[in-house]
Amino acid sequence: MTDTRIKPIVMPKWGLSMAEGKVTGWLKPEGTAIAIGDEIVEVETDKIAGVVEAGDAGVLRRTLGTPGTVYPVKALIGVLADADVPDAEIDAFVAAFAVPEEAGAGEEAAGPRYEFVDTPAGRLRYARRGEGEKTVVLVHGFGGDLDNWLFNIDALAGAATVYALDLPGHGQSDKAVGEANLAFLSGALIAFMDALAIPRAHLVGHSMGGAVASASALEHPERVASLALIGSAGLGPEINSGYTDGFVAAGSRRDMKPVLEQLFHDPGTVTRQLIEDILKYKRLDGVDSALTALSANLFPAERQTHVLADRLKQTDAPILVVWGETDRVIPAAHAGALEGRATVEVLPGAGHMVQMEKSGRVNELLLDHLKR
Amino acid sequence: MSRTLSFKLAINEALDLEMRRDPSVILLGEDIVGGSGSPGEMDAWGGVLGVTKGLYGKHGNRLMDTPLSESAYIGAAIGAAACGMRPVAELMFLDFMGVCFDQILNQAAKFRYMFGGKAKTPVVIRAMVGAGFRAAAQHSQMLTPMFTHVPGLKVVCPSNAYDAKGLLIQSIRDDDPVIFCEHKNLYASEADVPAEPYAIPFGEANVVRDGRDVTIVSYGLTVHRALEAAQTLSKRSGIEAEVIDLRTLSPIDWDTVIESVENTGRLVVVDEANPRCSIATDVAAYVAQQAFGALKAAPQMVTAPHTPVPFSPALEDLYIPSADAIAAAVLKTHPQALAA
Numbered sequence: 001m002t003d004t005r006i007k008p009i010v011m012p013k014w015g016l017s018m019a020e021g022k023v024t025g026w027l028k029p030e031g032t033a034i035a036i037g038d039e040i041v042e043v044e045t046d047k048i049a050g051v052v053e054a055g056d057a058g059v060l061r062r063t064l065g066t067p068g069t070v071y072p073v074k075a076l077i078g079v080l081a082d083a084d085v086p087d088a089e090i091d092a093f094v095a096a097f098a099v100p101e102e103a104g105a106g107e108e109a110a111g112p113r114y115e116f117v118d119t120p121a122g123r124l125r126y127a128r129r130g131e132g133e134k135t136v137v138l139v140h141g142f143g144g145d146l147d148n149w150l151f152n153i154d155a156l157a158g159a160a161t162v163y164a165l166d167l168p169g170h171g172q173s174d175k176a177v178g179e180a181n182l183a184f185l186s187g188a189l190i191a192f193m194d195a196l197a198i199p200r201a202h203l204v205g206h207s208m209g210g211a212v213a214s215a216s217a218l219e220h221p222e223r224v225a226s227l228a229l230i231g232s233a234g235l236g237p238e239i240n241s242g243y244t245d246g247f248v249a250a251g252s253r254r255d256m257k258p259v260l261e262q263l264f265h266d267p268g269t270v271t272r273q274l275i276e277d278i279l280k281y282k283r284l285d286g287v288d289s290a291l292t293a294l295s296a297n298l299f300p301a302e303r304q305t306h307v308l309a310d311r312l313k314q315t316d317a318p319i320l321v322v323w324g325e326t327d328r329v330i331p332a333a334h335a336g337a338l339e340g341r342a343t344v345e346v347l348p349g350a351g352h353m354v355q356m357e358k359s360g361r362v363n364e365l366l367l368d369h370l371k372r
Numbered sequence: 373m374s375r376t377l378s379f380k381l382a383i384n385e386a387l388d389l390e391m392r393r394d395p396s397v398i399l400l401g402e403d404i405v406g407g408s409g410s411p412g413e414m415d416a417w418g419g420v421l422g423v424t425k426g427l428y429g430k431h432g433n434r435l436m437d438t439p440l441s442e443s444a445y446i447g448a449a450i451g452a453a454a455c456g457m458r459p460v461a462e463l464m465f466l467d468f469m470g471v472c473f474d475q476i477l478n479q480a481a482k483f484r485y486m487f488g489g490k491a492k493t494p495v496v497i498r499a500m501v502g503a504g505f506r507a508a509a510q511h512s513q514m515l516t517p518m519f520t521h522v523p524g525l526k527v528v529c530p531s532n533a534y535d536a537k538g539l540l541i542q543s544i545r546d547d548d549p550v551i552f553c554e555h556k557n558l559y560a561s562e563a564d565v566p567a568e569p570y571a572i573p574f575g576e577a578n579v580v581r582d583g584r585d586v587t588i589v590s591y592g593l594t595v596h597r598a599l600e601a602a603q604t605l606s607k608r609s610g611i612e613a614e615v616i617d618l619r620t621l622s623p624i625d626w627d628t629v630i631e632s633v634e635n636t637g638r639l640v641v642v643d644e645a646n647p648r649c650s651i652a653t654d655v656a657a658y659v660a661q662q663a664f665g666a667l668k669a670a671p672q673m674v675t676a677p678h679t680p681v682p683f684s685p686a687l688e689d690l691y692i693p694s695a696d697a698i699a700a701a702v703l704k705t706h707p708q709a710l711a712a
Contacts, residue, residue, distance in 0.1 A: 172566070175568075252573070253576070253579070254628070272582055276578075280534075280566070280570070283570040283571055283572055284566060284568050284570045285569040285570060285571075
């Protein structure tokens with residue numbers, strides 16, 4: 001395995017609970033020249049369907065994973081190598097490849113997957129990864145939870161100590177949402193940082209979480225090292241209330257599916273398990289009233305209550321804005337609201353959940369942003 | 373917070389949470405507290421298999437040990453429900469409904485209708501169902517179809533701990549009489565169960581496995597047998613079965629069943645009840661009528677035989693629909709695979 005000209009493509013591990021994944025189809029045929037970030041192969045887990053992006057460049061010499069077949073995490077499913085590497089060497093590499101021992105047991109033993117912390121805004125669930133000097137806090141959007149960062153948290157953990165929390169009313173955090181307004185949610189974020197003794201953090205917010213992060217930066221600039229706003233609320237007046245109202249109203253698989261499909265550029269990303277996980281959350285006592293109140297206060301009738309772009313322009317911390325071009329919840333045009341003030345990237349082939357659909361590129365942008 | 377919990381403890385937790393939330397929730401049943409009722413034996417039993425154990429310590433006299441008279445205490449529960457309480461009565465074995473059936477059939481099920489909507493009867497009757505417990509012919513029946521036959525009753529039969537908790541909470545909050553069927557051979561089965569209260573709406577089936585080739589519809593214990601069969605079929609014959617857990621039998625989620633059969637063109641219904649006028653015949657008939665054009669093969673039914681549940685362990689094991697029998701029924705809907 002010392003030959004650095006040959007690079008394995010392995011079954012990825014998306015989140016701690018993933019042990020295996022199914023190859024559903026190759027997006028590039030054997031022999032294609034691959035650049036870093038190219039989408040190579042589609043993989044489906046019991047949670048979500050996704051795409052493996054190239055971490056290295058080279059020619060796709062072998063497509064070993066058979067569509068429809070399930071492979072364990074880290075199993076060899078393809079090979080990248082330069083065009084001049086002889087076939088015999090590639091065959092020898094494939095024959096000698098051993099799936100690394102399951103590291104999951106050790107990770108599980110090292111600590112629980114999730115932790116809880118008591119704050120004045122209630123008991124909040126969070127995940128923590130990495131040991132870097134910088135601190136990153138990931139803030140999900142309306143109806144979401146910390147697993148919205150499934151494809152990002154581990155990638156960022158190499159460069160920082162990364163926290164992802166469930167906001168009040170969301171995930172497995174307490175369901176009480178106070179006045180159900182932006183001030184309560186940003187207060188909860190600051191309370192979360194207080195409780196974990198985080199003096200200052202890089203805030204990464206998605207959708208409503210972007211507005212929460214922005215409001216926190218405006219109220220407590222000393223606590224916020226930078227902002228990364230992804231498909232963010234708070235940058236323009238329009239929002240698709242069909243999505244937010246539909247999400248609040250849907251109580252069954254059949255009603256929820258078309259609502260969730262609006263989140264993604266590729267509606268096929270919405271698996272049965274994803275729908276079921278969201279229904280399980282929505283069935284919890286208190287969720288319906290929390291979401292109803294938040295949606296009525298923050299997104300009434302196709303309008304966002306808080307547009308913070310002008311005030312953000314007056315702040316000093318670096319800002320990164322990322323959007324999926326085909327976002328059907330908050331229009332990608334809002335990415336222009338901080339043009340000149342922020343680094344702005346609109347990614348084609350992605351919808352509202354751009355951090356999941358184009359995780360490789362979004363992670364790259366976030367890592368660059370953290371260096372600034 | 374979510375953690376692994378057994379089916380039995382999930383039911384206990386649902387009762388505990390609803391008693392904490394709503395003071396009108398009370399429990400009645402034989403031995404649900406402590407058997408004889410003398411102080412030293414309080415909380416000793418918690419019902420015949422210990423489902424309510426520990427609740428007396430938390431809720432005291434809101435649990436009542438009743439005399440061995442189902443007609444008396446089921447009637448008392450129904451009367452209390454009509455007067456504004458939300459009683460949960462434990463009938464122990466559903467087989468015992470014979471002695472209290474007038475209270476259920478002619479009273480509870482009829483009040484809302486006969487009083488023009490002015491009365492409601494929010495009673496839950498919990499009872500164990502199903503074979504495989506070596507408990508012989510009078511303690512092992514799957515009598516679900518006898519209750520789905522009666523308008524005015526809701527009938528629930530969960531297959532796992534997560535559903536058991538959410539469906540029981542929904543049953544207690546529902547304003548109509550609910551027959552809540554607990555398969556005794558599922559009591560030890562475990563699942564991820566959130567610690568918080570949550571309610572699963574009635575009439576919402578759960579698609580527990582996706583597949584394109586055949587729809588297997590079931591409920592209760594046999595959902596697990598259907599999943600086992602589906603895995604075998606996938607490996608041996610390349611047949612991908614979609615498995616639907618009905619969860620509630622009244623109301624029943626026809627839309628999910630029909631939608632699935634329209635995709636797969638084939639139907640196998642698995643029901644632990646006896647075959648005549650059962651959930652199996654009901655689903656097969658409805659699909660034949662509503663989705664006849666989509667069917668590529670005759671619907672198949674896998675049920676218990678039309679006999680009492682045998683006491684002989686060997687015969688009892690043969691009595692419950694097995695994964696092999698389900699797989700064989702699926703192959704009957706795929707004549708090409710059978711020939712190959």
